[in-house]
Amino acid sequence: MSRLAVPKTYKLFIGGKFPRSESGRVYEILSTKGDFVANAALASRKDLRDSVVAARSALSSWSGATAYNRGQVLYRIAEVLEGRRAQFIEEIVSVEGATAAAAAKQVDDAIDLWVWYAGWADKYTQVAGNANPVSGPYFNLSVPEPTGVVAVIAPQASGSLLGLVSVIAPVLAGANTVVAVPRFDAPLTAISFAEVLATSDVPSGVVNIITGKPAELAPWFASHADVNALDLAGAGDLDWVDLQIAAAETLMRVLPPVEGVPAASLARITAFTETKTVWHTKSLI
Amino acid sequence: MSFLEYAPAPESTGLLNLRENYGHFIGGEFVDGSGESFASISPSTEKHIATFAAGTDEDVNRAVVAARKAYDSVWSKLSGADRGKYLFRIARLIQERARELAVAETLDNGKPIKETRDADIPLAAAWFFYYAGWADKLDYAGMGANPRALGVAGQIIPWNFPLLMLAWKIAPALAAGNTVVLKPAETTPLTAMLFAEICQQADLPAGVVNIVTGAGATGRAIVEHPDINKIAFTGSTAVGRGIARTLAGTGKKLTLELGGKGANIVFDDAPIDQAVEGIISGIFFNQGQVCCAGSRLLVQENVHDEVVDRLKTRLGTLRLGDPLDKNTDIGAINSKVQLERITALVAKGEAEGGERWSAACEIPEKGFWFAPTLFTGVQTSNTVARDEIFGPVLSILTFRTPAEAIAKANNTPYGLSAGIWSDKGSRILAVADKLRAGVIWANTFNKFDPASPFGGYKESGYGREGGIQGLSAYLEGGVR
Numbered sequence: 001m002s003r004l005a006v007p008k009t010y011k012l013f014i015g016g017k018f019p020r021s022e023s024g025r026v027y028e029i030l031s032t033k034g035d036f037v038a039n040a041a042l043a044s045r046k047d048l049r050d051s052v053v054a055a056r057s058a059l060s061s062w063s064g065a066t067a068y069n070r071g072q073v074l075y076r077i078a079e080v081l082e083g084r085r086a087q088f089i090e091e092i093v094s095v096e097g098a099t100a101a102a103a104a105k106q107v108d109d110a111i112d113l114w115v116w117y118a119g120w121a122d123k124y125t126q127v128a129g130n131a132n133p134v135s136g137p138y139f140n141l142s143v144p145e146p147t148g149v150v151a152v153i154a155p156q157a158s159g160s161l162l163g164l165v166s167v168i169a170p171v172l173a174g175a176n177t178v179v180a181v182p183r184f185d186a187p188l189t190a191i192s193f194a195e196v197l198a199t200s201d202v203p204s205g206v207v208n209i210i211t212g213k214p215a216e217l218a219p220w221f222a223s224h225a226d227v228n229a230l231d232l233a234g235a236g237d238l239d240w241v242d243l244q245i246a247a248a249e250t251l252m253r254v255l256p257p258v259e260g261v262p263a264a265s266l267a268r269i270t271a272f273t274e275t276k277t278v279w280h281t282k283s284l285i
Numbered sequence: 286m287s288f289l290e291y292a293p294a295p296e297s298t299g300l301l302n303l304r305e306n307y308g309h310f311i312g313g314e315f316v317d318g319s320g321e322s323f324a325s326i327s328p329s330t331e332k333h334i335a336t337f338a339a340g341t342d343e344d345v346n347r348a349v350v351a352a353r354k355a356y357d358s359v360w361s362k363l364s365g366a367d368r369g370k371y372l373f374r375i376a377r378l379i380q381e382r383a384r385e386l387a388v389a390e391t392l393d394n395g396k397p398i399k400e401t402r403d404a405d406i407p408l409a410a411a412w413f414f415y416y417a418g419w420a421d422k423l424d425y426a427g428m429g430a431n432p433r434a435l436g437v438a439g440q441i442i443p444w445n446f447p448l449l450m451l452a453w454k455i456a457p458a459l460a461a462g463n464t465v466v467l468k469p470a471e472t473t474p475l476t477a478m479l480f481a482e483i484c485q486q487a488d489l490p491a492g493v494v495n496i497v498t499g500a501g502a503t504g505r506a507i508v509e510h511p512d513i514n515k516i517a518f519t520g521s522t523a524v525g526r527g528i529a530r531t532l533a534g535t536g537k538k539l540t541l542e543l544g545g546k547g548a549n550i551v552f553d554d555a556p557i558d559q560a561v562e563g564i565i566s567g568i569f570f571n572q573g574q575v576c577c578a579g580s581r582l583l584v585q586e587n588v589h590d591e592v593v594d595r596l597k598t599r600l601g602t603l604r605l606g607d608p609l610d611k612n613t614d615i616g617a618i619n620s621k622v623q624l625e626r627i628t629a630l631v632a633k634g635e636a637e638g639g640e641r642w643s644a645a646c647e648i649p650e651k652g653f654w655f656a657p658t659l660f661t662g663v664q665t666s667n668t669v670a671r672d673e674i675f676g677p678v679l680s681i682l683t684f685r686t687p688a689e690a691i692a693k694a695n696n697t698p699y700g701l702s703a704g705i706w707s708d709k710g711s712r713i714l715a716v717a718d719k720l721r722a723g724v725i726w727a728n729t730f731n732k733f734d735p736a737s738p739f740g741g742y743k744e745s746g747y748g749r750e751g752g753i754q755g756l757s758a759y760l761e762g763g764v765r
Binding site for chain 1: 411427522525526527529530533534536541543698700710713717722723724725726727728729732734736737738739740742743744745746747749752753754
């Protein structure tokens with residue numbers, strides 16, 4: 001006799017907790033064959049605003065942690081993800097219709113991407129920062145600092161896990177906190193990934209994941225005065241020019257949409273940093 | 286004549302050889318504009334200096350066509366070494382004509398000759414000298430091998446440091462291999478036209494630098510021109526927002542250097558004499574018409590009275606008057622419009638309960654002047670603590686702990702500059718870490734250098750000017 005399975009309730013991930021949408025809304029996730037798989041929470045504006053509050057609260061301690069510590073936390077994500085490979089492969093096969101081999105490759109690539117960005121956490125400052133030989137008795141140093149709270153729209157037509165990781169990881173490597181909207185029609189991996197984050201020493205609020213419609217949520221990001229940067233990687237099918245126009249109101253930093261999954265790059269880290277230059281006076285001896 | 290009184294020592298304007306009318310500088314030639322003209326006056330005397338052309342859409346288009354042609358046919362084919370040599374030539378010509386440029390700048394802008402002579406002009410030359418050396422070393426700009434120029438850059442600069450802002454814009458753009466169309470501010474176009482003469486003397490290929498004079502409409506024509514690849518703007522946050530909206534969706538690179546409301550934090554262990562000098566240079570340098578001015582003084586409560594007393598004493602010795610006089614500390618406000626804005630904001634500061642103190646100075650009859658002014662008893666919610674005044678007005682607030690100082694300093698949508706005064710190095714480092722500002726001066730203020738990146742966080746804009754970061758703002762691509 002076969003055992004009756006216990007299905008998971010897929011919820012949001014805000015401030016380290018897994019709440020349902022305050023709106024009470026859900027939407028159906030179907031397998032590629034059209035079978036019901038799960039109900040996902042359909043995030044509202046209020047959920048989004050709560051996420052931004054959580055991300056803002058987490059910023060000071062995350063950006064104040066040592067770079068070595070942040071690197072270890074990111075590496076830990078890779079470790080925990082590796083341990084749950086099978087679950088992610090199953091979710092990808094069921095909802096995205098990928099072959100088992102393709103799904104496995106997507107998960108492996110996502111794990112390896114965490115390892116790559118983890119390694120950058122304590123290095124990008126050395127590569128993107130510089131000592132400046134100014135004319136005068138000053139010690140003058142430029143360093144890249146986190147931009148702050150970053151909202152991201154994950155790729156909507158590429159592998160759901162790899163797409164999400166490719167936009168979240170560089171933001172975290174740069175010591176920012178993030179609110180992410182994952183792929184709308186394949187959000188299961190995103191919420192399972194939130195469980196990975198919750199067990200990976202990532203402090204509460206550093207990553208917030210809200211499943212929902214990018215077209216509904218993105219304008220609230222663009223007009224949110226406490227969002228410092230907006231990554232429109234997966235917003236190519238939206239009226240993203242209007243989003244960029246709205247974001248100009250607060251001079252929010254905006255990254256335009258990309259085709260597919262953004263390539264791993266140092267530029268993705270530095271895109272969410274601000275150069276701070278400090279002039280220290282030297283005494284005349 | 287008593288101690289601290291000086292005989293007048295004005296710089297002669299005799300070394301200027303100005304034209305009565307200036308057109309635009311397009312394709313290496315001075316050409317007539319197709320629209321109206323306007324006059325530039327000296328803000329200290331309201332006397333006419335010269336007439337300039339108000340650039341039309343057609344004028345801007347001519348300049349962009351010239352810049353594109355120069356980019357395609359000459360500048361993009363030149364070696365980096367040769368581009369650098371042109372920039373070195375320009376740096377040297379600025380140095381050779383430094384006194385003339387200083388006098389012209391003071392005449393047109395109203396700032397004291399000691400500032401143009403010792404800061405604006407030498408820094409403009411230094412900017413060209415610094416970026417000249419980058420032109421053949423772009424592989425080291427941090428973007429990988431063989432980064433590419435963007436093409437034609439449109440650049441719009443303000444009136445507070447006319448020639449220096451021109452240098453900040455043109456030097457890195459040309460070093461990176463771009464050609465430019467630049468618009469100086471409508472109240473200060475003079476030194477840009479003298480710079481055009483320098484381009485001719487340097488034998489810079491025609492069309493590499495194009496200068497179109499005019500006001501907001503001319504700037505808009507540059508921002509909206511479809512054949513411009515990059516916009517760099519220094520000015521108000523309001524205009525910067527508009528530019529960001531206009532460029533949305535175009536993929537054009539954009540650098541914005543916008544407003545600020547810099548906090549200058551004085552701890553009780555600070556060297557007070559130096560701090561007083563630094564506070565004064567922070568807010569009264571260039572009559573406070575500086576985007577990175579230290580316009581909010583945050584002083585630790587237990588030294589508040591001492592610092593304020595010393596500030597008043599020191600401000601009492603500053604000399605306001607003829608900007609061409611070598612002994613003048615405080616020059617004229619750049620324009621009637623700006624003077625009215627400052628006056629209105631100061632009136633608001635008084636109405637909201639701030640206690641105003643202004644230095645007793647004799648205000649000349651003609652021209653636009655504002656005496657150095659302090660506000661004490663300022664609350665964080667007051668207009669004078671929030672809005673950029675862009676004038677010689679310092680708002681003084683107090684704090685008790687470093688955490689309170691940091692919170693108050695960061696309590697602004699701007700994030701351009703900040704100052705920290707303390708004798709304790711470890712505290713300076715810790716506070717600097719927490720301040721959300723692009724440029725921080727510790728035990729100094731308002732220092733600028735071509736090797737040092739400058740630019741803001743938050744609503745003070747994005748992108749950096751100066752240093753390696755300022756170079757990459759004019760490049761793309763590169764193979765890592």
